[in-house]
Amino acid sequence: MQMKQRLTIVLLLLLLGVPAEGSAALTSDQAAKLTPTLADQIERAGSDAVFEVLVTTRSSQSQSDLRATVPAGLTRAGRYCFVADGLRQAAQEGRKGLAAVAASRPAGQVEIIRGFWISPTVHLRADRDALLELSARDDVLMIAPNFEVELMHPVLVADATDAATGAEANLGLVGVRSLWALGLTGAGRLVASIDTGVEGVHPALADRWRGLHGDTASSWFDPYGAVAPADQNGHGTHVMGVMVGRAGADTIGLAPDAEWITAAVIDRGASLATTFADILSALEWVADPDGNPETTDDVPDVVCNSWGVAQHIINPCDQYFFDAIDNVEALGIVCVFAAGNEGPYSMTIRNPADRGTTTTASFSVGAVDGNDPAFSVPAFSSRGPSACDGFSIKPELVAPGVDIRSSYKGGTYKTISGTSMAAPHVAAAVALLRQYNPDLTPEEIKLALMSSARDVGNPGEDNATGHGLIDLEAALNAVRPPLVPTILVQAVRPDLTGDAILNPGETGPVAVTLSGMGPSLENLSAQIVPLSTGVTAPVDLAYFGTLNDGESVDNATSPFVVSIAPDFRAGDTARFELRLSGYPQLADWRDTIGFACGLPPDAAILTIGAGDGALSISNFGQVGLGPGSILDAGGEGWRVPGAAANILYESSLIITSADGRVADASRNGDGSATFDFAPLSDPIALASGALGSVFYDDSRAADPVGISARQTAVYQAVELTYNLIIVEWTIRSRTGFPIDGIRVGWVTDIDVPAAGAASEMTVFEPVSGGIYHTATIGGYDVAGFAPLGFAFGSMAYVANDFGRKPGLTVGEKLAALAGGTEPTPMTAGDWFEVVATGPVNLGAYDSLTVAVVFISADDPAAFAAGWDDARRRWSEIAGVFDDYGDQSMLPRFTLAQNYPNPFNAATTIPIEIGGPGADAVRLDIFDILGRRVRTLFDGPLPAGSHAMPWDGTDRRGRTLASGVYLFRLTVEGQAQTRRMVLLK
Numbered sequence: 005m006q007m008k009q010r011l012t013i014v015l016l017l018l019l020l021g022v023p024a025e026g027s028a029a030l031t032s033d034q035a036a037k038l039t040p041t042l043a044d045q046i047e048r049a050g051s052d053a054v055f056e057v058l059v060t061t062r063s064s065q066s067q068s069d070l071r072a073t074v075p076a077g078l079t080r081a082g083r084y085c086f087v088a089d090g091l092r093q094a095a096q097e098g099r100k101g102l103a104a105v106a107a108s109r110p111a112g113q114v115e116i117i118r119g120f121w122i123s124p125t126v127h128l129r130a131d132r133d134a135l136l137e138l139s140a141r142d143d144v145l146m147i148a149p150n151f152e153v154e155l156m157h158p159v160l161v162a163d164a165t166d167a168a169t170g171a172e173a174n175l176g177l178v179g180v181r182s183l184w185a186l187g188l189t190g191a192g193r194l195v196a197s198i199d200t201g202v203e204g205v206h207p208a209l210a211d212r213w214r215g216l217h218g219d220t221a222s223s224w225f226d227p228y229g230a231v232a233p234a235d236q237n238g239h240g241t242h243v244m245g246v247m248v249g250r251a252g253a254d255t256i257g258l259a260p261d262a263e264w265i266t267a268a269v270i271d272r273g274a275s276l277a278t279t280f281a282d283i284l285s286a287l288e289w290v291a292d293p294d295g296n297p298e299t300t301d302d303v304p305d306v307v308c309n310s311w312g313v314a315q316h317i318i319n320p321c322d323q324y325f326f327d328a329i330d331n332v333e334a335l336g337i338v339c340v341f342a343a344g345n346e347g348p349y350s351m352t353i354r355n356p357a358d359r360g361t362t363t364t365a366s367f368s369v370g371a372v373d374g375n376d377p378a379f380s381v382p383a384f385s386s387r388g389p390s391a392c393d394g395f396s397i398k399p400e401l402v403a404p405g406v407d408i409r410s411s412y413k414g415g416t417y418k419t420i421s422g423t424s425m426a427a428p429h430v431a432a433a434v435a436l437l438r439q440y441n442p443d444l445t446p447e448e449i450k451l452a453l454m455s456s457a458r459d460v461g462n463p464g465e466d467n468a469t470g471h472g473l474i475d476l477e478a479a480l481n482a483v484r485p486p487l488v489p490t491i492l493v494q495a496v497r498p499d500l501t502g503d504a505i506l507n508p509g510e511t512g513p514v515a516v517t518l519s520g521m522g523p524s525l526e527n528l529s530a531q532i533v534p535l536s537t538g539v540t541a542p543v544d545l546a547y548f549g550t551l552n553d554g555e556s557v558d559n560a561t562s563p564f565v566v567s568i569a570p571d572f573r574a575g576d577t578a579r580f581e582l583r584l585s586g587y588p589q590l591a592d593w594r595d596t597i598g599f600a601c602g603l604p605p606d607a608a609i610l611t612i613g614a615g616d617g618a619l620s621i622s623n624f625g626q627v628g629l630g631p632g633s634i635l636d637a638g639g640e641g642w643r644v645p646g647a648a649a650n651i652l653y654e655s656s657l658i659i660t661s662a663d664g665r666v667a668d669a670s671r672n673g674d675g676s677a678t679f680d681f682a683p684l685s686d687p688i689a690l691a692s693g694a695l696g697s698v699f700y701d702d703s704r705a706a707d708p709v710g711i712s713a714r715q716t717a718v719y720q721a722v723e724l725t726y727n728l729i730i731v732e733w734t735i736r737s738r739t740g741f742p743i744d745g746i747r748v749g750w751v752t753d754i755d756v757p758a759a760g761a762a763s764e765m766t767v768f769e770p771v772s773g774g775i776y777h778t779a780t781i782g783g784y785d786v787a788g789f790a791p792l793g794f795a796f797g798s799m800a801y802v803a804n805d806f807g808r809k810p811g812l813t814v815g816e817k818l819a820a821l822a823g824g825t826e827p828t829p830m831t832a833g834d835w836f837e838v839v840a841t842g843p844v845n846l847g848a849y850d851s852l853t854v855a856v857v858f859i860s861a862d863d864p865a866a867f868a869a870g871w872d873d874a875r876r877r878w879s880e881i882a883g884v885f886d887d888y889g890d891q892s893m894l895p896r897f898t899l900a901q902n903y904p905n906p907f908n909a910a911t912t913i914p915i916e917i918g919g920p921g922a923d924a925v926r927l928d929i930f931d932i933l934g935r936r937v938r939t940l941f942d943g944p945l946p947a948g949s950h951a952m953p954w955d956g957t958d959r960r961g962r963t964l965a966s967g968v969y970l971f972r973l974t975v976e977g978q979a980q981t982r983r984m985v986l987l988k
Contacts, residue, residue: 052131096121155199193435203238203414227269337446342424364447372405384423388470433474441486515560528547538569540567598676600635610622612729632650644727644787658749681713718730725870744843751836786861794905800839844967899972900915915945956986
């Protein structure tokens with residue numbers, strides 16, 4: 005009888021409860037080393053039954069003893085080398101006894117498939133008698149079947165949009181924006197996953213795979229032989245997207261500048277079972293991807309695990325994976341586990357995430373619903389306590405895990421719910437904290453995340469939410485500062501010796517300014533690696549020298565040299581990876597930098613005024629553009645009395661819509677300018693010859709809102725105590741479709757001449773509703789801006805930390821425009837503002853006109869007086885339309901401006917009827933195309949003041965769309981007309 009047939013019969017007899025011929029009896033010592041299931045099988049099996057098992061061995065120095073002897077004070081690289089060497093030696097010693105048993109027996113009775121060093125374990129096949137011999141040996145600790153491991157299947161998968169703009173809302177819920185504002189985006193860090201694989205060509209992930217510029221074998225592990233990252237399931241692609249995903253302006257990952265590697269050993273979607281041995285293989289690969297313990301640049305900072313063993317398969321708190329996990333973390337890699345989707349009952353967390361032997365062992369993450377302000381725990385999220393002792397609280401933390409939009413197989417996006425969506429939030433947090441301090445240990449990172457978590461759910465630590473929702477801003481403050489400096493890119497300056505612009509077809513020098521926090525760094529040097537097609541770096545190495553705490557250095561004396569291809573699209577950003585080295589070791593520091601190449605085609609700059617009253621505007625959405633600004637494009641900037649040079653670093657337009665689309669001219673996260681607006685024509689001088697209009701649309705944007713704009717400098721005044729310039733924007737739909745929820749916003753960064761970077765005060769001026777900057781509160785020499793005809797619906801303030809002019813991600817811009825009015829900073833510093841109108845529903849043929857006045861003044865009172873002057877001028881220029889022209893022929897009546905304006909829901913229109921009154925008075929509302937939508941009054945009126953309310957509805961009672969409307973008062977054949985703005 006063949007072996008396979010006999011084994012089938014033996015197993016059948018076992019299932020029927022019939023002892024097999026020649027079955028074996030186990031001693032108590034042998035039974036203690038065998039899992040109960042395996043012990044039962046061996047006792048019932050015949051002598052020729054064959055088993056595939058995993059044998060855990062014992063050496064003279066246990067791996068736990070080795071972990072306890074790591075010398076204090078080592079860097080992460082030093083700890084790694086010490087532990088990796090020790091683990092390999094211990095594993096080699098431990099498997100000698102197994103090798104001896106295999107050699108002493110006839111061929112085929114013991115087949116060693118693989119020995120592991122990440123755990124003192126050997127994967128082998130052996131017959132019953134060989135297993136009996138092994139279980140009796142002192143150097144064998146445990147023998148277990150090679151059980152299967154399951155993916156933590158999500159509870160909900162739904163289609164999502166392929167293209168979006170901004171950062172997903174779930175990212176902001178964990179406090180990541182404050183880290184992004186510091187430049188902590190994961191640059192230079194490496195994350196890993198053990199999952200179903202990752203689709204390597206997905207647009208949100210393709211450019212961050214480590215294999216693009218490293219050994220592909222150390223960036224992708226597949227026991228089934230695929231040579232490039234792939235994912236037949238989609239789960240692993242979704243998880244990786246939450247960690248590092250980004251496609252253009254669509255940010256789905258917490259650490260979008262980190263790189264990734266993955267081990268594809270879970271549910272491959274092709275009937276390929278995952279076993280304990282596969283998991284050990286993946287953990288061992290993660291621990292040393294390139295197989296060389298002398299190198300550490302291939303070793304990830306964190307590994308995210310979305311797998312687990314159901315409790316019915318193995319004993320509660322089975323320790324099978326504990327050594328491997330502890331060893332991975334001893335090597336400096338944080339292990340993060342999804343808690344599981346078997347809630348809402350207690351003790352439903354899978355092994356090994358349910359481990360409760362220490363405070364931080366097998367770090368498990370549950371889910372909360374970010375759509376609920378109370379952050380409720382969804383029913384599916386597995387609960388504690390730990391099965392190890394029945395009382396240790398689990399999970400450790402929670403993160404958003406409901407309706408999470410991320411990348412998916414086939415280049416698509418899905419919205420998925422599950423703890424596997426929550427865990428990568430925590431894994432990515434590790435990468436951000438490691439960017440700040442690369443030498444943080446896994447224990448330090450976990451304790452910081454737990455101690456700083458936001459308490460949600462029941463008060464205190466509990467078995468649904470653990471310590472609470474992760475809070476990255478608080479966690480950053482909870483970790484120890486680095487022994488080497490945290491380095492931030494302050495500025496990237498192209499073409500130092502020319503016009504500060506590198507155009508397509510040009511080659512020129514590029515300087516980078518770096519600032520540091522923490523200890524000094526010596527012999528700082530850098531390399532740039534082009535990331536954009538059509539860009540090369542003939543000189544890619546530069547020397548910076550010494551970088552001290554709180555100081556800045558640049559490579560102006562030894563600049564990089566960059567060459568731009570002639571066919572590179574003007575106005576696009578050339579991007580590079582910046583790699584730094586220095587003393588002490590920087591642990592492979594990397595960041596992404598960029599600068600705009602040239603200006604958009606047909607770009608033009610128009611300067612309003614001259615001398616101390618000059619302001620430059622452009623036909624691509626930026627104002628200023630003078631020396632020292634975000635983009636020195638040959639403009640004057642903003643020149644005011646008392647200032648030797650331009651005081652406007654930036655004033656740039658942002659337009660957003662309710663569905664998250666953005667058209668933008670403001671600075672990016674790397675500090676470079678954005679060119680989403682395409683010029684439509686050269687500036688056209690108006691009749692005065694001093695003012696002008698420019699025209700553009702948002703056709704260059706990655707996801708256009710669909711608008712066109714006319715930008716006009718409509719008035720300039722130079723008075724004794726103040727100067728002012730009024731700039732107006734008229735926004736229309738260019739697509740012929742309505743646009744809901746439009747917000748018109750500006751990023752404005754004014755640097756007053758009397759204040760340094762650390763002493764400038766930012767002040768909200770209540771009369772005008774504007775903002776000015778000054779050297780001291782209530783002091784002199786103020787400069788700022790204020791709205792005309794509307795009030796800012798949102799005001800956000802951002803600090804230019806350490807003299808750095810940071811940029812904003814698309815997500816941060818969206819959040820600022822929709823975030824309401826923040827309190828004005830009460831401390832001195834270098835601040836800039838992000839302000840916006842309230843949301844407006846723009847009809848297909850409607851337009852929205854808004855105006856802002858730039859004011860420089862001797863003091864705050866003069867600023868308010870300047871705004872009042874501008875308000876009156878604006879009312880004269882833009883507010884009143886006379887249908888008849890000859891004012892002397894009009895009867896004695898007055899149509900005043902409605903209030904409030906713009907308005908939401910309702911407004912009041914004041915009218916004044918003089919003389920004896922009038923028999924024929926009519927008040928009509930028209931849309932922007934001149935169509936009558938409502939008659940508010942038609943009949944006689946006595947002399948006096950009258951208030952006419954309007955609720956924004958038409959004659960049928962239907963609510964009208966947001967936009968510009970005209971209201972006309974006709975009295976005995978004479979008329980006056982004004983305009984107003986309805987905001988919904």
